[in-house]
Amino acid sequence: MPMTKTMLGRLSLLLMAIGFAALLATGAGLVWLVESTRSFAGGVTSSQVVRVAAGQVLALVQDAETSQRGFLLTGERSYLDPYLAAIEALPRELPELTRLIVEDGGQPAPPRLLAEMVATKLQELAETIALAEAGQLDGALAIVRTDRGKVGMDAIRAVVRGIEARAAARLDRRSEGLDRSGRQLLFGAGAALLLMLAVSLGAGALALRYTRDLEAAEAAVRSANAGLEQRVAERTAALTAANDEVQRFAYIVSHDLRAPLVNVMGFTAELEAAVVPLAALIAAADAAAPGLVTAEARAAVAEDIPEAVGFIRSSTQRMDRLINAILRLSREGRRALQPEPVALGDLLAGLAASVRHQLEAAGARLEVAPGMPVVHSDRLALEQIFGNLIDNAVNYLDPARPGRIVLRGRVAGGQAVVEVEDNGRGIDPRDHGRIFELFRRSGRQDRPGEGIGLAHVRALARRLGGEVECRSTPGIGSTFRVTLALAAPDHPAPIAEEPA
Amino acid sequence: MSAATPTASPLAVTIVMVEDDEGHARLIEKNLKRAGVFNEVKHFRDGTSALDFLVGAGRAEHRPLLVLLDLNLPDMSGFDILAKLKADPQLRAAPVIVLTTTDDEREIRRGYELGCSVYITKPVNYETFAQAVRQLGLFLAVIQVPPTP
Numbered sequence: 184m185p186m187t188k189t190m191l192g193r194l195s196l197l198l199m200a201i202g203f204a205a206l207l208a209t210g211a212g213l214v215w216l217v218e219s220t221r222s223f224a225g226g227v228t229s230s231q232v233v234r235v236a237a238g239q240v241l242a243l244v245q246d247a248e249t250s251q252r253g254f255l256l257t258g259e260r261s262y263l264d265p266y267l268a269a270i271e272a273l274p275r276e277l278p279e280l281t282r283l284i285v286e287d288g289g290q291p292a293p294p295r296l297l298a299e300m301v302a303t304k305l306q307e308l309a310e311t312i313a314l315a316e317a318g319q320l321d322g323a324l325a326i327v328r329t330d331r332g333k334v335g336m337d338a339i340r341a342v343v344r345g346i347e348a349r350a351a352a353r354l355d356r357r358s359e360g361l362d363r364s365g366r367q368l369l370f371g372a373g374a375a376l377l378l379m380l381a382v383s384l385g386a387g388a389l390a391l392r393y394t395r396d397l398e399a400a401e402a403a404v405r406s407a408n409a410g411l412e413q414r415v416a417e418r419t420a421a422l423t424a425a426n427d428e429v430q431r432f433a434y435i436v437s438h439d440l441r442a443p444l445v446n447v448m449g450f451t452a453e454l455e456a457a458v459v460p461l462a463a464l465i466a467a468a469d470a471a472a473p474g475l476v477t478a479e480a481r482a483a484v485a486e487d488i489p490e491a492v493g494f495i496r497s498s499t500q501r502m503d504r505l506i507n508a509i510l511r512l513s514r515e516g517r518r519a520l521q522p523e524p525v526a527l528g529d530l531l532a533g534l535a536a537s538v539r540h541q542l543e544a545a546g547a548r549l550e551v552a553p554g555m556p557v558v559h560s561d562r563l564a565l566e567q568i569f570g571n572l573i574d575n576a577v578n579y580l581d582p583a584r585p586g587r588i589v590l591r592g593r594v595a596g597g598q599a600v601v602e603v604e605d606n607g608r609g610i611d612p613r614d615h616g617r618i619f620e621l622f623r624r625s626g627r628q629d630r631p632g633e634g635i636g637l638a639h640v641r642a643l644a645r646r647l648g649g650e651v652e653c654r655s656t657p658g659i660g661s662t663f664r665v666t667l668a669l670a671a672p673d674h675p676a677p678i679a680e681e682p683a
Numbered sequence: 684m685s686a687a688t689p690t691a692s693p694l695a696v697t698i699v700m701v702e703d704d705e706g707h708a709r710l711i712e713k714n715l716k717r718a719g720v721f722n723e724v725k726h727f728r729d730g731t732s733a734l735d736f737l738v739g740a741g742r743a744e745h746r747p748l749l750v751l752l753d754l755n756l757p758d759m760s761g762f763d764i765l766a767k768l769k770a771d772p773q774l775r776a777a778p779v780i781v782l783t784t785t786d787d788e789r790e791i792r793r794g795y796e797l798g799c800s801v802y803i804t805k806p807v808n809y810e811t812f813a814q815a816v817r818q819l820g821l822f823l824a825v826i827q828v829p830p831t832p
Contacts, residue, residue, distance in 0.1 A: 438755065441784040445805045446706030453713070514787065 191393045195386055202382040205375035212368045223361045229287040230354040234347045236280045241343045243269040243276060244301055248336060251308045255315055255323055263312065270305060277301060284346065288353055297342045304335040426516070433513035437506045444499055444506070451495045458488050505622065508635040512621070512642060520561040520646065522671045527601060528555035530562070531590050534570050541577050547586025549573070555592035556599040560671040564643045568651075569603070571636040572663050576605040578630050581658070598649065599667045609657035618653065626657075640665075647671045698724045700751040701733040701764060702782070707805065711751065711782070722749075730759035737764075738771050748774065752799070754783040754790070762797060769798040 247269035253262035281294040307326065314323040326332075462484045469476050528551060535549045542549055558565075573588070580586035584606060592601040610618060614625035621638040637651075640663075644651045648668030655661035698715075702708040708726055715724070727733035736742065737750075750768065754761035761781065768774045778800040783790070786804040794802045
């Protein structure tokens, strides 16, 4: 399936999104790992603090016991200083230890048990010291000998060891967790890297495939273009050939039609000449023997034959004009155009001057509006086009109103547009297409002409890369609009005809 | 269609008319006579027979010739005949009058380039045609045709 630009965009976006997601996940994992490490460090510290605090409590209790023993042995009050310091410090240290253990994630029960035990131990110490101070040293020693103090002390040591061991276990668990998450992150980052690599490769492959598709499409377009150009060239050649064929046809027809016409006219003249002696004979016979010449014979020589000859002559002359018109069109089609810069304003002013006398006779005005374009075209053809249109405008003015002919020009859509507008008698809408055909005329046939001018105008306009069209309302006027290529097509000189 | 006239002298110019249209040929002959040209007229209806007479093998020694040539022949173009005449050392100097229906200036130019003496367009209007042929007759009357060796 060929890849479209939209598809490429979407796929690239998807791949990029996947890559970014992987990157984001890796980043988030790193942040999480840093956070874990930090909390692990905190955990290590707090475990250590718990162990130190527990050790401190144990030391204080041991100090108190040692101090008690020293006092009992010596009776010296100075030995009681560590005991006094311990009973002063322990009520602070014990709740602190509980708090630290709870903070470290441990249970609050063991430190509370410890506190109770310490309290019991301190109770025993206080009793013995009180007895000793009261002078009952034996009673105090008796209490010591009960091993109550030793048992309590052993229990305290056991509880402290338990607290320390649990703190160490928590530390180990944390260490393991950190290790595990570090490994997981490593795997995750590796997977993300692999994914990004895959995404990059995928995007590269996509781009490559898209580029290949583009190249293939471009090659296809190129070959299609080449084919198109060739087809255009072939069509153009075919059209040119067809056009040449039509030209040749018109040329041959007009030549071969003319040859019999020469005979018709020539022998008509012979007939006419032959009638002269016949008429003289009739006249002589009439004079010599009036009864001999019949009225039919007289009429034949005097009227019928001259009349027939007259019709033959006018018809052949008309036919000759038509053939000449075809011949002229055919020649015009074969004439090589000679494009040159032509200022239409000057050209039209010249044509207007050539019909000045007719305009004056008709009491009409002709105006060339300013702003006429300059074209690169065949001057002679342009003169014939606008000469014909201006002649028509002048010939078909409406005597009911003062004639007014306006020529306007402009450049529009890469073409020169010239309008010849008159307020003449106008053309029936039915005839707007027909008037451009050869030998077709419209309206009252009260002006000389063969119906050639507009056919000629259209043929010329088309040769100059343009067209002519008509807008007209009977009784209002007509506008002939000629569009011309700003630069006339460069026709090669036509191939010389074989004489026909 | 040949018409030997009683007044033709042995050295008088012979008119060779190459014209495929019978009517045209007849009209030309009639009008030549009306114009007072009574030279012998040899008429050929196609290019092949005309060339055979003019430059073919075993042709007779030509007396002075004038060629009236139609361009529109069934078997070849009059220009071919004109070119062959002008390439022939014996006939090169013979005047050639091209008669045709066309007044195409390119054809006229080609005719003169190939060496025709006069190019006459066959008109449809009888008066102008008769006038043209009469002028041709006058032309024939005054022209100095060098005797061919």
